[in-house]
Amino acid sequence: MCQLPSVYDVMIAEKPKAAEKIATALGSYSRCSIDGVPVYLLRAGGSDIVIVTSAGHLFGPDTRVRGLPVTEIRWAPLWQFDPRSRHLRRFYYVLSKVVPRARSFINACDYDIEGSTIGYMIIRNFGDPHRAKRMKFSSLTPTELRKAFVNMTPLDVSNSMAGMARAELDWLWGINVSRLLIRAYTKASGRWRSLSAGRVQTPTLAEAVRRWKEINTYVPMPRFSLRATLAYGSAEVQAVPKGWAPSTRSEAIAIAEGVKKGGYMTASRYQEQVLEVRPPPPFNLTDLQEEAARIYGLSPYRTQEIAEELYLAALISYPRTNSQRLPSTLNYSEVLNALASNPRYSSLIKRLVSETGGHLQPRQGEKDDPAHPAIYPTGERPERLDRDHERVYDLVVRRFLAAFAKSAMIARRSLLLTDVDGRAWVAEGEAVVREGWLAYYSFSRPAEKELSRVPQGSRLKVQKVVLSTLWPPSRVQLSRLALLRWMEANDLGTKGTRARIIETLYRRGFLRSGRARTEVTDLGYAVYRALSAVAKELTSVELTRSFEEQLEMVAEGRATKDAVVSKAKDYISSLVGSVLSKGLDVLGTELVTISEGGKGPRCKLCSRAAGPSGLCELHEEALMKLRATLPEVARALGVGKREALAEIAKRSTTGTWVKEVAKAILSGSLDWPEDQ
DNA sequence: GCAAGGTC
Incomplete structure (x- = not known):
């Protein structure tokens, strides 16, 4: 229990860890706890200070309205209506006891609009904003806090x-459009299903659709790769064309023969x-998620969960960060010494020192x-970690060690050659001449390849020339990681929500993990199409950009929250009114014909609704791309169009819909105007 | 029940 002073100023921290840091920075404190929630007492600036803490947002928008549209917003304690926030009840209870009795109130949450809102809502509900002040700090270091x-x-x-406007706008768009989708789906199919839309998830779905279409309508263009094996003494040298490439198969064959001859x-x-090559910077969350996916195939969301658990076990620092910078206040050698007690790292650290x-x-x-x-290991010794926790922890430790190490030195060697017809070739080699940081973080080690030093003018005997036809895969990627990168590049969502929102798209059944990669489902495509028809602004990042502008106006006092929100409510x-008045037709038709079959003509190649051509728009698009590219493929291969089509249909890198179209043409089940 | 944002 806590014995509070009779007169005190209360300081509100955003989370327990921050409360502790603030207390430490401000002087010697005593710590007590109520219901397991920490409370710090200390004297600073001539008065008694009580530091209490929330755990993120304590209040959020809610409503009693069940129908559509919903414009009534009530801010309520999250634990009262959100089952996933039940843990907040204890924090709410402590704040409700400690804050009201204070003489004045200090908002000491993170200095961003979310932090301002978290502290403000607590002061507004339990204290008095007129007797309140704000602490502004950009890091939780003692100097900065003091x-x-x-x-x-x-x-x-x-x-x-x-901050409140951000929450209310997101909520209004999200709840209303989600309900609209659910209602249209229920009406059209007779079944209930959880569907959703939002400022962040819907543009991400739209991006997934774009990529999915690119990948499935991809027609690979054959490339002819030549590789000459040359002998220099007893050494073998592999040379490839330098700065030129055969454009047709017959040209490639002629060159290969000429070189051999x-x-x-x-x-x-x-x-x-x-x-x-300088060491990579210390991890922020996205970099960690990327590396864990690249090296171990962990999903970004799983990596985040693991990192949060490692943080709660005090093994690593706070993971929800954008920073790639280590604080100068961190005692590096103390951390290294502590880490060195782990046999796994002791020799590495000895080497580093x-x-x-x-x-x-x-x-x-x-x-x-x-x-x-940035994320760094605390030095605390892990007890027992399962494989994935161990892997993520190990990445953090090694990346931390690498940050202190010397640059790696990589020698790139190249040998320029000329064949008897004067064409340029090149042989390349790569070697690590100084390991530097690669010794600590070996996941980025380049593949080494030898290349002996050959004096100018030497003649190298051609042993063989291999010609292979390559069908390069599409460069477009669709995966959790690719979407995460895209979101970050477009400033969509935050470090803490991106991976979670991507999971939402999977959970709703909009995306699915296929054999090798992610696919958009029929349902996901239907939702995307339906929203493009009725709420186009939700499908692009522009809505976020317009939010940002409006929020900035509110923050600068050039607009009021109520004005901004009420405009959004009207819109x-x-x-919602116009969609409802048309009987949800646009939405329902899109959702049902695409995802469930519905009535009307079907595509000759799949169960989607067909256009006038007899194909759905996806196969239609594949057909168009095929038509545009086929002559070039045929010319490159030196064959007729039909033969080229057969090649494309066989290649594993060909987009699925293109393959289906190609096979249908070959089997005669689909007309091919070019044949006539 | 639907969002996105904090954080346990």
Whole structure:
């Protein structure tokens, strides 16, 4: 239990870890707890301070309205209506006991609009915004926190209003359009199903659709690769064309024969270039998710879950960060010493200390985060971790060690050659000449390849020339990781929500993991089409950009939250009204004909609704691309169109719909205008 | 029940 002073100022932190850091920074404190929620007591600036904490948002928008449209928003404690927020009840209880009795209130949540809102809502519900101040800090370091305490500013109400506006706009768009989808689906199919739309998830679905179409309508263009094996003494040298490529198969064959007949190539220049490769910066969450996916195939969401568990076990620092920078206040050698007690890292750390001579200057990245530094190991010794936790932890430790190590030195060697007809060829080699950070973080080690030094003018005997026809795969990717990268590049969602929102798309059945990659389902495509027809703004990142502009106006006091929200209410109500008044037809038709079969003509190649051509628009698009590319493929291969079509139908890199179209033409079940 | 944003 806690004995509170009779007069005190209360300081509200966003999360328990921050409360602890603030307490530590401000002086010697005593800590007690109520219901397991920590409370810190200390004297600072001549008064008694009580530090209490939330655990993220404590309040959120809710409504009693069940129908459509819904414009009534009530902010309510999350634990009262959101089953996943039940843990917040204890925090709510403690805040409701400690805050009201305070003399004044300090919002010490992270300095961003979400933090401003978290603290403001607590002060508004349990205290009094007129007797409140704001602490502004950009990191949780003692110096910064002390500075923020001395330089407190008036409560930043307009930032909180911007945060509330963000929440209300997201909620209005999300709840209304989701309900509209569900209702249309239920009406058209007679079944209930959970469907959803939102400012972040719907543009992400739209991007998945774009990529899915690209991949499935992809027609590979054959490339003819030549590889000459040359002998230099007892060494073998592999040479490939330099700066040119045969454009047809017959040309490639002629060249291969000419080179073989010529018998030798002449070395024109041997070059060696040593590249300095700096260590990668310490991890932010996205980089960690990328590496865990690349190296271990972990989904971004799984990686995030694991990182959060490692954080709660005090093994690593706060993972929901954008920063690639380690705090200068962190005692690096203390962390290294602690890590060295783990036999797994002791010899690596010994090596690191000797290589750096104890001079620990980490590589810092470009990206920063106002609230948190990059992810680093605390040095705490892990007890027992399962395989995936162990892997993620190991990545964090090694990336941390690598940050202090020297650059790697990579020698790129190349040998320029000329064949008897004067064409240029090149043989390449790569070697690690100094390991540097690669010794600590070996996941990025280049594949080494030898290349002996050959003096200029030497003749190298041609042993063989191999010609292979390549059908390069589409460069477009569709996977959880690819979508995550796209979201980050477009500033969609936040570090903490991106992976989760991607999972939502899978959970709703909009996306599905196929054999090798992700696919959009018929349902996902139907939802995308339906929304393009009735709420186009939801399908693009522009809605987020327009939110950002409006929120900035609110934060700067050039617009009020109520004005912005009420405009959105009007807009969404009329959107919902117009869809409802048309009997949900547009939505329902899209949802049902595409995902369930429905009535009307079917595509000759699948069960989707067909257009006038007898094909659905996806196979139609595949047919068009095939038509545009086929002549070029046939010319490159030196064969007729029908034979080229047979080749395309066989290739594993060909897009699925293109393959289906090609097979149908070959079997005669689909007309091919070019034949007539 | 539907969003997206905090964080346990």
